[in-house]
Amino acid sequence: MRISHLFILLAASAMLTACDFLDEYNPNSVTVGNYYTSEEDIVASLNGVYTSLTQSYVADNYHYFTDVRANATVVTNSGANSGIPYQFYNYTLTEENVYVYNRYSQLYKIISRANTLFAHLGDVSYATPSARDTYEAEARFLRALSYYWLVTEWGDVPLVLKVLESTEEVRANNYRRPKAEIYQAIFDDLKYVTESPLLDVQPASACGSTCRAMLRPAPGQEPQG
Known part of the structure; x- marks a missing residue:
């Protein structure tokens, strides 16, 4: 092969190496970075936070962490699921109890989805000025509820109030914080809810959504004095 031909091949190879068009990329793929383009996307993301409440160990098996532990009800089959519910x-309770592991991780999934929503609230425009704050209030209520369950069932737990972008950030935040800090984060979220434009009571069309009335004490439990 002539030297001139060799240089031509080497130059072409260098050009191909410098270009990025050979890198695999799907322009139709949906990522967190390109998903949020409209208010409808924010609503869909908020619905995802609500959907997390239906996870089996958040909803269906909740009674094991409350009524059963308080001896308000019983587990009659001591061998069910190899004795785990018993x-x-x-x-x-042992370290191998998958009910505990699944509930713990599923509650943090709610928190993670809420944090993701917060990170993208500013990416879109809204039909009404109050819409953004209303969506944030709903998600903050759900995050506060998740942390309430975590702190009352586990005590000191990791406190994550933003999206963790890397493994290093996850490691840096993966430690138990004092209960007082968890409760303060809960109070901060609920304070935002009470001061937000969130409705006191949701209409029938929004049945199941949070509202400020949920923060009011039940009749007969109002503070005295």
Whole structure:
């Protein structure tokens, strides 16, 4: 092969290496970075936070962490699921209890989805000036609720109030914070809710959504004095 031909091949190879068009990329793929383009996307993301409440260990198995532990109800089948549910009844929880692991991780999934929503609230425009704050109030209520469950069931837990972008950030935040800090974060979220334009009571068309009335004490439980 002539030297001139060799240089031509080397130059072409260098050009191809410098270009990025050979990198695999799907222009139709949806990522967190390109998903949020409209208010409808924000609503869909908020619905995802609500949907997290239906996870099996958040909803269906909640009674094991409350009524069963408080001895308000019983687990009659001591061998069910290899005795895992019975551990709640006779106070013999072990590290291998998948109910505990799944509930813990599913509650943090709610928090993670809420944090993702907060990070993108400013990416879109809204039909009304109050819409953005209303969506944030709903998600803050759900994050506060998740942390309430975590702190009352586990005590000191990691406190994550933003999207963690890297493994290093996850490691840096993966430690238990004092209960007082968790409760303060809950109070801060709920304070935002009470001062937001969120409706006191939702209409029938928004049945299941949070409202400020949920923060009011039940009749007969109002502070005295």
